[in-house]
Amino acid sequence: MEYIYAALVLHSAGKEINEDAVTKVMTAAGIAVDDSRVKALIAALDGVDIAEAIEKSAVAAVAAAPAAAAPAAAAAEEEAAPEEEEKDEEGGMAGLGALFG
Numbered sequence: 001m002e003y004i005y006a007a008l009v010l011h012s013a014g015k016e017i018n019e020d021a022v023t024k025v026m027t028a029a030g031i032a033v034d035d036s037r038v039k040a041l042i043a044a045l046d047g048v049d050i051a052e053a054i055e056k057s058a059v060a061a062v063a064a065a066p067a068a069a070a071p072a073a074a075a076a077e078e079e080a081a082p083e084e085e086e087k088d089e090e091g092g093m094a095g096l097g098a099l100f101g
Contacts, residue, residue, distance in 0.1 A: 003041045
């Protein structure tokens with residue numbers, strides 16, 4: 001994950017993302033660098049528009065958040081309803097006791 005973060009830092013700074021730059025960022029952060037992983041990252045990023053990829057992932061995350069929140073809200077409402085019914089029944093029984101007591 002650190003390798004991707006290094007590439008994102010370089011992208012954010014407007015710098016070229018290459019093996020040397022990624023290695024320097026990671027070394028500056030005090031992270032041990034595996035040259036083969038750096039090479040694999042650079043190869044994987046070849047031809048990728050990072051800005052577009054970030055935009056797509058942000059849109060997907062925003063779209064997923066409301067969809068995930070809706071079932072949780074419905075479940076919370078369902079849990080609250082039985083408790084209210086139980087309270088009503090208890091209150092009704094106490095009222096009947098007062099009539100005979």
